[in-house]
Amino acid sequence: MVLNRGNSGAVLLAVTWVLLILTGILITLGYQVQLESLLYSRYKRELETKEAARNLLQLVIHRLQHDDSDYDAPGTIDFPYALAAELGYTYAAEVELWDEGSRFNLNNTPAYMWRSFFEDAPGYYTFVHQWFFSGDVSAYSTPAVVRQNYLFTVEELYRLPGAEAIATYENMLRPELTVFNPALFYLLDGETFLALLKQTGENYSASTEMAMIDAFNRNRWNAMYQASLFELVGRLGLPVFPDIAKLEPLVTTEGFLNPNFISPRHLNAVIGAPPANSVRLYELKTIQEATPFTRWEYFDAYLKEVYGENYPAYVRLYFTFKTRIWGVRVRIMGESGTSFCLTAVLERSKEKALTSWAIKILSLREEWVVTGEGGTGLGE
């Protein structure tokens, strides 16, 4: 006897259909759940990565606070990975430190130094001068006596109208520029000094401005020695005595350029004379890395080699062997070719009464970058 010969597969067929439909529903719902879970886990990973980078920055701060070495140089400021590992930070990370303060600041250096700094990039000099002194980059505007502009960030320079003129120099010059250092009193001229005063909110008549510039330039050589800003400004015989308390955050009389980090181009600009031995000048980077200057005598001997015996004695006032403004970059390698990059600028200072250094975070930038391309911001 044949049972249900005609419809014996109907139940199985129905079950198969039901299973198929259910599978479809499961896959659909599963996809949504998976998406939600993916978003959440990615967000969690982002937070963890950011936290790791910030933790490493804290370690760097700790390291800089308790630094008791006599000098800073590229070889002496390696990040203590052993310490990080000991504390349980096992991320694939790179920590890079550099002397941000020894870079060149267009905001508070005189235009005559720019000419020397941009000696091999005259187009750059013209562009920068035009923008700072005229407020725009058109070739026909008349430059003012005192600079009219200043940069908030170095990157801003490359986003100004007409910046295509300097784009070719970006890779070469960008790493040598900064906005994060104070003006060094001994390198100022009358125009730069007046521009700084105006930044503090001072306002003078045109004739007073000219008198201030003239008095500064005439008497500046009376003030080329180590002293407080109040005393040195007093030696300038200015027609109006400025508010020193307002000026002090912007101008320092303590040298902050580190011979072990300064670039040949910047050194040339601060010395203000062409090198007698250019070859030796461009060996500076190698010297800084291989045999850093540990005392003034060694750097003095190097300067004499490069610039001859007659470079001015007050050059000593520009330099220090302990870095004041640090740049820090923490890079945490991520998945799929991206990495998290934290870049910070730290100001380090030491009061005589304190045993450790004080640190202040001046700038912080966090971004996801494509590994190997560096600087391509990836948002979320």
Added chain:
Amino acid sequence: MSERLPFPGWKRSKAFFRTGRGFTLFEVLVTITLTGFIMLGIITVLQNTADFSWRSYTRGDKERVLRLLTRRLEEILGSAYLCPYIGEKLQLLNGNTQGFSLPVSREGVTGRAGFFLHDGDLVYRWEGIRDGEVAEETVITRLPGAAFSYLDGKSGLWIPYWQEDYYPRLVRLRLHWQEETGESEPLPDLIFPILVGTEYGIE
């Protein structure tokens, strides 16, 4: 017509034959197994669906709100700009309970960015310092009764207004989330550090 048995030893009961037709034990077992699978699948699907919809319409919504707010606020507060060497031109964070603005530098562009609350909406506002370009964007709606406050690192107090010449240590957003039904319930406070301007070892 010979009887076809599923396997040797299998016997059909007479009652089975008397009633005309029925199922073999094998068919019953297969049916039970399949039904079990189906039931298991259905229960799982129902469970997942219930979980998912619960997450979607209750906790998931709030989580997404918190995630969005955290991302957007951190992005701005983490880009706070401070350069002590360019004078008093830029006012630092300026805020009250209804919002704040601060100078930020992002991808080389400096501007004043901030968030403010307007009729239960959180609005992001950008104003370029060089070009004066202004942009506004509603980040999220349905935040009734939200309020910002600021932790003064010097006094250790949370204060509702900020106009100092230094950055607050923390910015807090206290908020409620309004459901589609109109009911609102408090969310955990969101607290963001401003690392820029933080001092270590300065007494």
